[in-house]
Amino acid sequence: MSGLTIDHxxxxxxxxxxxxxxxxxHVGDGEFHCLVGRSGCGKTSFLKIASGLMKAEVGHILLDGQQVLKPIADAGFVFQSPTLLxxxxxLENVLFPIELKRKSTLEEQDRAKALLELMKIEQHTYSFPLQLSGGQxxxxxIARALIKNPQYLFLDEPFAALDAITRExxxxxxxxxxxxxxxxxxxITHDIAxxxxxxxxxxxxxxxxxxxxxxIDLPKPRTLDTRYSSRFNELGFVLRQALEGVPVK
Structure with a gap:
């Protein structure tokens, strides 16, 4: 079976x-899955084990049918704290996963700049982290996590500390x-919306x-209207009930 399988x-x-x-x-190829739950419910352990960062006591992780025994190589990671150097x-921070092993090529440097442009932060290419806001x-x-063009992306509450507008x-x-x-x-997120x-x-x-x-059967691409649709509210109510332990019909 293709994709990522969490097995017992x-x-x-x-x-x-x-x-x-x-x-x-099971996480199918190209799908976006979110984990929600209260603190201490096991979300971060689930993500670490699923990505190969941690080994489970019991059970297996399978990637395209093959057992995962170490961190998934074709993956990017983003955590709640940006942990920039x-x-x-x-630019050097974005290239750091490559520079850990070897000198980056001109093509990779161009890719890093392109990612910074996609993330709308190209004007700060040569700034230092302490000169940036939390959102920046x-x-x-995120750009650093994408520098190797990974197939898998694992994120643990990456926007939790940001204001609502920046987060959106x-x-x-x-x-x-x-x-x-x-x-x-x-x-991973605590935020149902x-x-x-x-x-x-x-x-x-x-x-x-x-x-x-x-x-989540909402149309794509998601827009501002999506956030205020009746279906969005219905889904929020269903997930809130599930968090409260109320049987969901």
Whole structure:
């Protein structure tokens, strides 16, 4: 089976509380999946195991039918904190995943500049991170994650610390980039509205289990009108019920 398969995953830390319990899930090629749930429900552990950053105690991760035993090579990662290197310019930060192993080529440098333009931050190509706003730093982090043109993108609450308007702008930019590059995405958020807006499918997690999945049947591309449609509100109500443990019809 193509895509990313989470097969009967269970995990606990140092023999303590179980954070994932018999989780099964499949992420199809080119799909955008969001995980929502309260803090401590297992979302980040799920993402780390699914991406190969962490090994599960029980179960397997399969990528196109092959077991994942190490971090997925063809993947980009974006976390809540941009974790940019303060002593490097924006361009150098974007190129850093390449420069870790070898000197970047002129073609790769041009690609980095093109990504900065796509993320609407090209005017800061030679600025340093401390000269940027939080939203600008997040744009750089996304560009860095995309520099190797990955097939998979894993994001752990990348916009959580941003103001609402900046957050919505970045959601639109991310969707455009993912559509352009046909990436497969696993995205963690606490924000139900964010999940509905960006995702094809939303998973609700509670106490280490997936308790509900919802296909987001909103038309694409998503627009400002999408956020205020009756269907958007209906989906929000369904997911809120699932988070509260109310049986969803």
């Amino acid at each position: 995953i269970s995990h606990s830390y140092d023999g303590g509380k179980t954070v994932l319990q018999g989780v099964n899930y 303060e002593w490097k310019t924006v 730093q997040s744009r750089v982090a 702008e970045l959601q639109d930019d991310l969707l455009a980039l993912c559509a352009h590059h046909q990436m497969t995405v696993l995205f 964010e999940a509905i807006y960006v995702a094809d499918h939303v998973l609700v997690m509670e106490e280490g289990k997936i308790v509900h999945t919802e296909t």
